[in-house]
Amino acid sequence: MxxxxxxxxxxxxxxxxxxxxxxxxxxxxxxxxxxxxxxxxxxxxxxxxxxxxxxxxxxxxxxxxxxxxxxxxxxxxxxxxxxxxxxxxxxxxxxxxxxxxxxxxxxxxxxLVSGRSVSLVPGSPDLAPVGDFLLRSAKALAGDPVGQVGVLGDALRFWPSWERFAGSAWSRAVLDPREARVLQRLTALDGRAQRLGGPAVVHGSLHPGNLLITPDGGVTAVGWRRARFGPAWADAALLVPHLVEAGRDPAGAEAWARQYAGLDQADEDDLTALAVALAGRVWWRDHGPTNPYGFPWRVGRDAALRWMRFRLACHS
The missing domain is CATH 3.30.200.20 (Phosphorylase Kinase; domain 1)
Incomplete structure (x- = not known):
């Protein structure tokens, strides 16, 4: 050699x-x-x-x-x-x-997939092919669940939840007073998210870095190691905080995502639960001990919290 x-x-x-x-x-x-x-x-x-x-x-x-x-x-x-x-x-x-x-x-x-990372900023020409990808994936990835793959709730359950925050001595020092006052509700919603499953393969951690614009102008996704079965709308929903990071307000980001993959038909409590669970895990990523398995969600803390607060305010 x-x-x-x-x-x-x-x-x-x-x-x-x-x-x-x-x-x-x-x-x-x-x-x-x-x-x-x-x-x-x-x-x-x-x-x-x-x-x-x-x-x-x-x-x-x-x-x-x-x-x-x-x-x-x-x-x-x-x-x-x-x-x-x-x-x-x-x-x-x-x-x-x-x-x-x-x-x-x-x-x-x-x-080997060649391409560049997508841009999710408002007005980006990449948004249309990203939306097309979400529509195609919702159809292509549907079907009967396969044993040993697990569900989206399993992936969430692997990481510390809002319940862990509620039981920690330092939660009051870390949390915004708005979150500290409603920890019981956040914990209940987090538990609901940990039961999320469904008939579709869900990537579970899409972000601009693993969504690639290919030479033909389409979009493909890489990094499927953490895929699970879940609701078909989950990947569209989990892009919402990335759209917030790219410059939209949470309402506008969610409105864009609701055009795709059946997100507009999602159970509102399930959607709120997913936003709450994601924000809790991002909090833990930033404030808890380093996890040797690597954190799957690359969204920023502020964007995740803004989406969560928007969901809680709309469905209080």
């Missing part, structure tokens, strides 16, 4: 399952499945996977996206989940080309 070039490093350096000399053999196994030989591997940050993630270039010029996790690492559950729903994801995201089972690892090889 002397001719293999490896780029990247830092946070993306291989850890655990493919450290050191094992990296060459790992990439060779992937390339063999694809009928080629590896010539370059550019690492990307692995986040919670504790493994390898990056772009693999083969000797015939093809390039693919490779993700791997050790069988005993936290990330293996996410990779298994992605395999189970890969047929549905392919309609609106990167196609799974193959899965390679190594002695110590599971490796997923996806088509």
């Amino acid at each position: 002397a001719d293999l070039m490896v780029g990247g490093g830092g946070a993306g350096a291989p850890r655990g399952l493919v450290a050191g000399d094992a990296l060459g053999g790992f990439l060779t196994a992937v390339a063999d499945r694809l009928g080629g030989a590896p010539v370059r591997f550019d690492r990307l940050p692995t986040g919670p996977l504790r493994g390898v993630c990056g772009r693999l270039t083969l000797d015939d010029g093809r390039a693919v996206h490779v993700t791997a996790a050790g069988w005993n690492s936290p990330g293996i559950t996410e990779l298994r989940r992605e395999v189970l729903i890969s047929d549905r994801i392919a309609a609106v995201g990167p196609a799974l080309l193959c899965a390679v089972r190594e002695v110590e690892s599971c490796v997923l090889v996806h088509e």
Whole structure:
């Protein structure tokens, strides 16, 4: 493997399952499945996977996206989940080309998607294809739930909730007085969100960085490791605080999102519960201890709280 070039490093350096000399053999196994030989591997940050993630270039010029996790690492559950729903994801995201089972690892090889991150600022030409993506994904990702994938409420339940805030000694110092006065209500709504499920595959953490404008002008989504089953409108709803960050007020952001994926037909209490749950987890991200699994929601705290307050004011 002397001719293999490896780029990247830092946070993306291989850890655990493919450290050191094992990296060459790992990439060779992937390339063999694809009928080629590896010539370059550019690492990307692995986040919670504790493994390898990056772009693999083969000797015939093809390039693919490779993700791997050790069988005993936290990330293996996410990779298994992605395999189970890969047929549905392919309609609106990167196609799974193959899965390679190594002695110590599971490796997923996806088509490499080229594109730029979308802009959600008011008036952006990207908003129309983002809306089209939400409509397409709501149709393509619907169907009977698959066992072992779990539901959106499971993903929320994994992270500390408003109930954790209510029981913490420092909650009064951290929370805005408006939240502190209604902790009991926030806790009840949070519990409702933790029961959210549904018949559609939900990405669950869409943001401008993983929504890409492709060369044909369409939008595709990457980063499906945390997908679950839930209501078809959930991804449209979870874009609302990102629209707020981009410059809309919460009312305008929600009005835009209600045009897509059936959000206008969502149960209002479920929608409020989701906004409350998201804001609580963002609070914990910013004020609680660091979690080794990596936080899935990249929205800013102020935007998440503004959406929550808007929902609470409209449905008090």
